[in-house]
Amino acid sequence: MKKRCVGMLLAGGEGKRLGLLTKNLAKPAVPFGGKYRIIDFTLSNCSNSGIYTVGVLTQYSPLELNKHIGIGKPWDLDRQSDGVTILSPYTAKEGGSWYQGTADAIYRNIHYIDQYDPEYVLVISGDHIYQMDYDAMIRHHEEKASDATISVIEVPWEEAPRFGILNTKDNLEIYEFDEKPAEPKSNLASMGIYVFNWRTLREYLLEDAAKSDSDHDFGKDVIPAMLNDEKRLYAYRYEGYWKDVGTIQSYWEANMDLLEEDLSVSLNNKSWRTYSQDTNFPPQFIDSAAEVENSLINSGSWISGTVKNSILFECIHVGRSSHVNESILHPHVKVGSGCEITRAIIMENVVIPDGTVIDGTTEPEPVVIDSAYIAQLT
Amino acid sequence: MNTMMGLINLEHEHDFLEELTYFRCGAAAPFAGRYRLIDFTLSNMVKSGIEEVAVFTNHKYRSLMDHVGTGADWELARRHGGLFILPPDWNDPTDISRGDLRHFHNNRDYFHRSKADHVLISGSQFIANTSLDEAFSHHLHTDADVTLITVEVDEQLPEHMSQLRVEKGEDGKVLALTNDQTNGTLFTNVYIIKKEVLLRLVDQCIAFHKDHFFFHGVKENMDDLHMTSWNYDGFSLFVNSVESFYRHNINLLDPDAYQRLFFDNEYVRTKISNEPPVKYRTTADVKDTLLANGCVIDGSVENSVLFRGVKVKKGAVVKNSIIMQRCTIEDGVHLENVVLDKDVSISGGQTFIGSSEKPFVVAKRKTI
Numbered sequence: 001m002k003k004r005c006v007g008m009l010l011a012g013g014e015g016k017r018l019g020l021l022t023k024n025l026a027k028p029a030v031p032f033g034g035k036y037r038i039i040d041f042t043l044s045n046c047s048n049s050g051i052y053t054v055g056v057l058t059q060y061s062p063l064e065l066n067k068h069i070g071i072g073k074p075w076d077l078d079r080q081s082d083g084v085t086i087l088s089p090y091t092a093k094e095g096g097s098w099y100q101g102t103a104d105a106i107y108r109n110i111h112y113i114d115q116y117d118p119e120y121v122l123v124i125s126g127d128h129i130y131q132m133d134y135d136a137m138i139r140h141h142e143e144k145a146s147d148a149t150i151s152v153i154e155v156p157w158e159e160a161p162r163f164g165i166l167n168t169k170d171n172l173e174i175y176e177f178d179e180k181p182a183e184p185k186s187n188l189a190s191m192g193i194y195v196f197n198w199r200t201l202r203e204y205l206l207e208d209a210a211k212s213d214s215d216h217d218f219g220k221d222v223i224p225a226m227l228n229d230e231k232r233l234y235a236y237r238y239e240g241y242w243k244d245v246g247t248i249q250s251y252w253e254a255n256m257d258l259l260e261e262d263l264s265v266s267l268n269n270k271s272w273r274t275y276s277q278d279t280n281f282p283p284q285f286i287d288s289a290a291e292v293e294n295s296l297i298n299s300g301s302w303i304s305g306t307v308k309n310s311i312l313f314e315c316i317h318v319g320r321s322s323h324v325n326e327s328i329l330h331p332h333v334k335v336g337s338g339c340e341i342t343r344a345i346i347m348e349n350v351v352i353p354d355g356t357v358i359d360g361t362t363e364p365e366p367v368v369i370d371s372a373y374i375a376q377l378t
Numbered sequence: 379m380n381t382m383m384g385l386i387n388l389e390h391e392h393d394f395l396e397e398l399t400y401f402r403c404g405a406a407a408p409f410a411g412r413y414r415l416i417d418f419t420l421s422n423m424v425k426s427g428i429e430e431v432a433v434f435t436n437h438k439y440r441s442l443m444d445h446v447g448t449g450a451d452w453e454l455a456r457r458h459g460g461l462f463i464l465p466p467d468w469n470d471p472t473d474i475s476r477g478d479l480r481h482f483h484n485n486r487d488y489f490h491r492s493k494a495d496h497v498l499i500s501g502s503q504f505i506a507n508t509s510l511d512e513a514f515s516h517h518l519h520t521d522a523d524v525t526l527i528t529v530e531v532d533e534q535l536p537e538h539m540s541q542l543r544v545e546k547g548e549d550g551k552v553l554a555l556t557n558d559q560t561n562g563t564l565f566t567n568v569y570i571i572k573k574e575v576l577l578r579l580v581d582q583c584i585a586f587h588k589d590h591f592f593f594h595g596v597k598e599n600m601d602d603l604h605m606t607s608w609n610y611d612g613f614s615l616f617v618n619s620v621e622s623f624y625r626h627n628i629n630l631l632d633p634d635a636y637q638r639l640f641f642d643n644e645y646v647r648t649k650i651s652n653e654p655p656v657k658y659r660t661t662a663d664v665k666d667t668l669l670a671n672g673c674v675i676d677g678s679v680e681n682s683v684l685f686r687g688v689k690v691k692k693g694a695v696v697k698n699s700i701i702m703q704r705c706t707i708e709d710g711v712h713l714e715n716v717v718l719d720k721d722v723s724i725s726g727g728q729t730f731i732g733s734s735e736k737p738f739v740v741a742k743r744k745t746i
Contacts, residue, residue, distance in 0.1 A: 034655035035671075074652065259657075267654035268674065278650040280451075282640035283411030283668040283683075292664055298655040299412075299646075299671055302636075311517060312655070 001081055003139060003293030004115040006198075007051045008106055009042055011097055011126035017247045020347065020368045023202030026058065029065040030251070031330050031348070032269065033258050034296040034311045037068055038245060039126035040075075041265075043084075044274045047075040049134035051122065053082040055106045055112050059089055059098060074275040087112060100215030109207040113198065121201055123194040123218065129254045130242040131265050131272050140236045141195045147231040148200070148223070150174065151193035152236050162247045163189035164219050166235050174233040177223050188235060193240060194218060200231065241265040242273075252345065255328050256312045259294055281314050298331075301310070305335070307347040307362050319354070327366075344369055353378065380518060382570065383459075383494035384423040384431035386416065389478035390590065391501055393438065394618050397741040398719055405433075405502035407623070408720070410639075411683050413672040415617060417648045419568075423498060425450050425509040425644060430459030432488050434481040436466050436614050445649050452647045462488060465510050477589025482580040499592075504566040505626070507518045508615035509729050513608040516550065516569060519555045522606040523575045524596055526552060527568040529614050536561060537615075537622035541565055542597075544607055548673055554603040555597055566610070571596070575603070613638035624717060624737045627683045627700045631666050653686050661692050677707070685720075698734065716740070742744035 015027025020029060028039035046054050054077060058065055072084035085110050086287030089098050099105035106123065113121060122134055141149040152166055165184045167176040178184065204222050207304040208214050214221045226233060258267065267274055281300025286292055290303040300315035305322035312329045319337030328345045333340065336354035347370045358376065360367035393399035395407050405416040425541050431454060435442060449461030475483040475663060485628050517525035528544050543561035545554040555565065569705040579595035588594035613635065615626050630636050653672030659662065672687035677694035687704040690696055694707045698718040706723040707713065715732035721741040728746065732738030740746065
């Protein structure tokens with residue numbers, strides 16, 4: 001059952017800075033873009049890139065995520081000999097523990113990868129919004145005869161100190177990895193997407209696991225160790241839309257970005273579809289009192305008020321004379337009549353009583369509203 | 379076992395939708411933004427706990443097969459039972475059967491293999507969203523051979539003309555089936571029949587060279603059958619002409635009708651498509667409209683039904699129209715009382731206006 005490449009998708013993160021949004025579910029399972037969950041973008045990239053062997057490493061609050069992925073049908077990852085496999089932490093004869101870091105998560109699943117005896121392993125994470133052809137990156141990896149290739153994106157120089165920066169020669173060969181440098185020498189930021197020769201990576205994982213002082217992290221430990229040994233590491237330039245949705249502000253911005261036309265993440269791109277679990281809700285109804293502008297709205301929704309610059313998931317009700325602006329409404333939210341909602345993220349199933357005013361414009365980040373918030377209003 | 383198996387019998391349904399049924403059967407005609415007519419019957423069967431459904435179809439079934447696929451979207455892709463599309467495949471040299479009896483004769487195995495003792499038979503033109511559990515309980519409780527599902531109508535509409543009328547006695551007992559146009563109790567062409575009675579009547583029909591199972595097998599033998607009825611009093615409608623098709627699509631823009639058809643019961647199932655949410659751009663102006671996912675709206679749309687992936691460009695006006703999958707309506711087009719079949723594209727600046735009795739219909743994949 002040899003495969004050319006196995007994808008390992010890191011989806012165990014808690015996403016602490018997303019606050020309420022990740023209270024009960026892992027960051028990759030957070031609803032996004034009116035219909036999707038964050039992980040749909042990477043899963044769809046896998047199947048669109050022809051990578052049909054994908055291990056998803058879960059850890060934090062995995063129920064929603066596991067349910068969402070299921071047998072991988074929406075992404076054509078329900079297959080006989082490979083497809084998608086959920087890899088959760090486990091115990092074995094010698095004991096067991098949680099995944100200690102990104103490298104440790106892969107290390108503990110060496111037996112999973114070995115089944116397929118792959119040339120390459122693609123390591124990606126389920127918390128970024130982008131559309132990328134991983135196969136092009138693998139071809140680049142082959143051309144450069146690399147041991148490891150790291151995907152990079154140019155960031156504005158003033159933002160570079162917030163990223164893991166890769167310093168490269170002109171031919172994109174990496175000679176240094178700078179984690180959050182105060183004085184960056186380059187503005188090529190690592191996107192946390194790696195292609196490794198499996199045989200090389202396997203050795204480094206074994207070595208790293210044996211070190212007691214290691215954080216077992218790709219960026220902190222494995223990549224520096226490879227650089228230290230003068231392995232061939234190359235950068236792969238990605239051009240296009242890429243966004244880390246690590247904070248409430250960036251999550252909100254990335255959603256709003258979908259309303260812009262000129263982004264390369266286009267949900268309507270027929271040649272690079274983003275897939276998700278679909279539902280059987282009826283078509284949405286925009287009634288006679290409604291006004292809708294610059295928004296995304298999913299099926300089952302019934303709009304009687306005004307919706308502007310907003311993202312509405314499935315089965316949303318917006319009552320008469322209500323105004324929803326610059327907001328994200330998660331599935332099954334019911335907005336009563338005469339409400340004013342601005343710059344807010346309303347969580348699943350929240351019912352907003354008539355006449356409620358929620359204004360997130362004065363806050364540093366958009367406000368996140370759950371049912372507890374609504375309960376203390378009344 | 380006291381369970382039902384399903385049969386959707388399309389043999390005697392005509393291609394009533396003119397241009398819309400040139401290349402598909404009526405059961406596969408798009409309806410209400412994201413459905414095909416057959417979705418309602420299929421969903422109702424699944425809601426009634428039926429785990430095996432056969433479809434008797436004799437022509438133009440490619441689009442139907444494409445739509446239902448393995449049946450997975452109705453939970454009918456199963457190891458045992460599931461969905462059986464049964465087009466004509468007549469190989470029995472001794473076969474003398476005619477009409478829909480040929481389907482029954484040639485697919486006898488379907489009935490024999492099932493453990494169910496009762497068969498729910500339906501066409502595709504009765505549209506409702508309901509489980510028939512209560513009807514089945516009534517059927518079992520009265521130990522009927524046949525239970526007809528009926529609806530009461532206050533107003534006689536053109537599409538009701540061809541429906542048989544039911545005269546009822548005590549506890550729903552069927553006294554007569556007539557064409558009395560003043561009788562508001564309509565037969566829905568949905569009925570439950572004991573499997574052994576069905577097989578016996580099939581044999582009898584074939585022996586007497588009959589060609590219509592319900593008329594000759596059931597109706598003509600009424601006196602010998604224990605026949606009862608059960609009335610469905612939820613929201614329902616019949617679609618059997620271009621006019622009724624158009625009118626009922628537009629009627630769903632009445633909030634009460636939309637609520638009752640789609641939300642009073644579990645959701646109607648249909649083929650899953652993975653289209654993104656509808657995108658309303660800054661110049662969009664939409665009122666009283668049903669939209670399926672994948673639409674991108676820049677123009678103005680009023681009192682219309684838009685299927686998946688329709689693009690309405692800036693400055694275009696769409697009123698009182700039904701626009702099917704992936705149509706593109708360019709800048710400055712004006713459409714009123716129009717039905718566009720799939721993949722039609724209307725280039726800039728044109729005006730098309732039909733009437734509500736006779737909407738202007740454009741066939742599939744035309745570029746105008």
